[in-house]
Amino acid sequence: MEDVARVAGVSHQTVSRVLNNHPNVSAKTRERVEEAITELGYRRNTAARSLVTRRSQTIGVLGSEMAQYGPSHTLLGVQQAARDAGYFVSVAALREVTPETIKDAVAHFMDQGVDGIVVTVPHPGTFDVLRDITVPVPLVAVGSVGDEHLSGATVDQRQGAKLAVEHLLSLGHQRIGHLSGPADWIDTAARIDGWKEALNEAGFEPGTLIEGDWSAECGYREGLKIAADRSVTALFVANDQMALGILRAFNESGVQVPAEISVVGFDDQPESAYFIPPLTTVAQDFEELGQRCIGLLLDRLEDGDTVSAVTVTPRLVIRATTAPAPI
Amino acid sequence: MEDVARVAGVSHQTVSRVLNNHPNVSAKTRERVEEAITELGYRRNTAARSLVTRRSQTIGVLGSEMAQYGPSHTLLGVQQAARDAGYFVSVAALREVTPETIKDAVAHFMDQGVDGIVVTVPHPGTFDVLRDITVPVPLVAVGSVGDEHLSGATVDQRQGAKLAVEHLLSLGHQRIGHLSGPADWIDTAARIDGWKEALNEAGFEPGTLIEGDWSAECGYREGLKIAADRSVTALFVANDQMALGILRAFNESGVQVPAEISVVGFDDQPESAYFIPPLTTVAQDFEELGQRCIGLLLDRLEDGDTVSAVTVTPRLVIRATTAPAPI
DNA sequence: ATCAAAGTTGTGAGCGCTAACAATTGCATC
DNA sequence: GATGCAATTGTTAGCGCTCACAACTTTGAT
Secondary structure (H helix, E strand, O other): OHHHHHHHOOOHHHHHHHHOOOOOOOHHHHHHHHHHHHHHOOOOOHHHHHHHHOOOOEEEEEEEOOOOHHHHHHHHHHHHHHHHOOOEEEEEEEOOOOHHHHHHHHHHHHHHOOOEEEEEOOOOHHHHHHHHOOOOOOEEEEOOOOOOOEEEEEEOHHHHHHHHHHHHHHOOOOOEEEEEOOOOOHHHHHHHHHHHHHHHHHOOOOOOEEEOOOOHHHHHHHHHHHHHHOOOOEEEEOOHHHHHHHHHHHHHHOOOOOOOOEEEOOEOOHHHHHOOOOOEEEEOOHHHHHHHHHHHHHHHHHHOOOOOEEEEOOEEEOOOOOOOOOO | OHHHHHHHOOOHHHHHHHHOOOOOOOHHHHHHHHHHHHHHOOOOOHHHHHHHHOOOOEEEEEEEOOOOHHHHHHHHHHHHHHHHOOOEEEEEEEOOOOHHHHHHHHHHHHHHOOOEEEEEOOOOHHHHHHHHOOOOOOEEEEOOOOOOOEEEEEEOHHHHHHHHHHHHHHOOOOOEEEEEOOOOOHHHHHHHHHHHHHHHHHOOOOOOEEEOOOOHHHHHHHHHHHHHHOOOOEEEEOOHHHHHHHHHHHHHHOOOOOOOOEEEOOEOOHHHHHOOOOOEEEEOOHHHHHHHHHHHHHHHHHHOOOOOEEEEOOEEEOOOOOOOOOO
16 A cells, blocks of 8 residues: 555555545545556455454355255345445355354354344244344344344245235135245244235135145155145145145146146246146245345445345246146 | 453463464463453454464355355355364355456455455356466366366266266167256266267267256257157256256156156256156265365465365266166 | 635554564573 | 573564544635
8 A cells, every 4th residue: 555655646544545435535636546556456455454444344144054045045145235335245054053053153253353244044043042142243134024133134925925825716726735844944934824814814714734844855745645635725835845746746646736736836946937737836036135135234334224124025926736726 | 362461461472372372382371361261252353363464264265156056055065164174255156257257256355365265167268267367375166177276176077977878878778868068067068078988988879969058948948859859768967957847848748757768867956856757867965075175275275285186976866767778 | 915714635553463583481401 | 509492471563554633735705
């Protein structure tokens, strides 16, 4: 920086001012400094800057199941938005979710001096842990409703579930079952609520509720049972992977989809359009979710504004696994 | 740090020595310092440390298609291994792969002062770009063969392809086609080579070679054509997603899998076991790949050793899409 | 011409840490 | 008890930057 100052014929402080876009620098000085910077290929030292500002220009992303469709796309959105805003993105992937591993990861980020943390750990207990340890930087949690300490960004999953079930209702289905995610996931509860609500509003009783684990394997297993007992004419499945398993089980059991049983998934992974038959499902824009997270975080970081929550709206994609209910 | 020194009754430098595991600190002093550290909940300031050591304890991961099955799992392995070794992991996801975006991302990492970079950009041109810009930190590229400047970690894809084709040959197939990835991917070339090699060794001519784009949609489109012309009795498909599309196309066209045509995929995504029918495929351990990358990087960083390449071996998973060739 | 107010630039200190060197201690040897 | 040597500890400087403040320059009203 001293070198740049010398070349531009100013003091190091003026260079610093140019770098930080301070208002009180005359146009021609600024220009001269900028020339010197490009001429020397100067890059400001982040460590020195962090040391004095106590800001690292880094945002931590703390997540579990980071390789899954949802989290990995959320990370993409976060990364994109953060880099555009001049922030670095550091990741910590939890192999196992316990209060200890969460605290460890947060400590890891504090050691690094991150300016804010985006949390995508979809288990309700997470938020309690985060509130307990009073993290000294802004937090945004995916799936949380948000409060003054912890912002939340979330896809309106209840709404997504309603969309799915209302579609089935409009086709004349009345016995609509639900294969949910694991009970300790936030998303699971929201989707179950949406399913129940849509049915209640239509004046029907909820059909069978089965707790799954998101895996195709589990969808297959439960699909075999449903194929045998035929307790429902339609099934709302909490993600596309379980729906894949269901489809395979029905295929093996000779159950016609959608003629005998309709199936709706959730997520709209790109593959879902090529299932046999192509899956009707609910699309959620995870990348947008990630971008919104950074938006919230930057608001807190820069304006001190306390926007506590944003919601991304899902949308129904109708393909070939849904048809009018059999008579 | 000054506070810790005061509590422990030593100088700040001794605290620094304890923190850095310097040899010449007496056991009881070390103990006293450690007590003071836990008592005060002291955490060393990374920025200050980086400023003087010129090391950031951060590794950058530069990747394209980061949300895909392979890259996202590689990232998981990288993150795991890096955190275990006390490093932070920063990510940069490329939305578009051009020499400019690669250079930008590298510049972004240099601004951050990363100690090393793991590159998972599976296009051959990448390595040339990286060699051109002479990055001042060690690099490990996934998919590269490696040289003294650029270490490489890779799954032996040629071997994986051979495994797949040899399995088909052992079932009596002679006309074995290949639906490959896009031509500008490294993986594509290696898999084509393996396919050709296995056929040559068995004394057969390679069957139809079709260039795909990894997507299920493309698999579907090409599958319809193959179903119509029946030029092959078996198909080696370069990834599971395209295989999914193929399966759907064959199903629609009334082609029996595996009775009429056998299909082998590549990747072994968890869903593949629930395709209709369950997919025979080649499994690759991406997490291990990621861990190996960090291993290579740390070797360069710490010992100065120049291990230039490691290889992870894939393995064939036989399920229900392969059967003896029809007579 | 004179002065105040605003705009612009420079100076010095210090963020928290580690490297190099200096000083102290302990301990065996003469 | 004096001497030398190694092991241990302390002292000083400085990494590259920004902040607070001081100093200088312009502008416009009197």
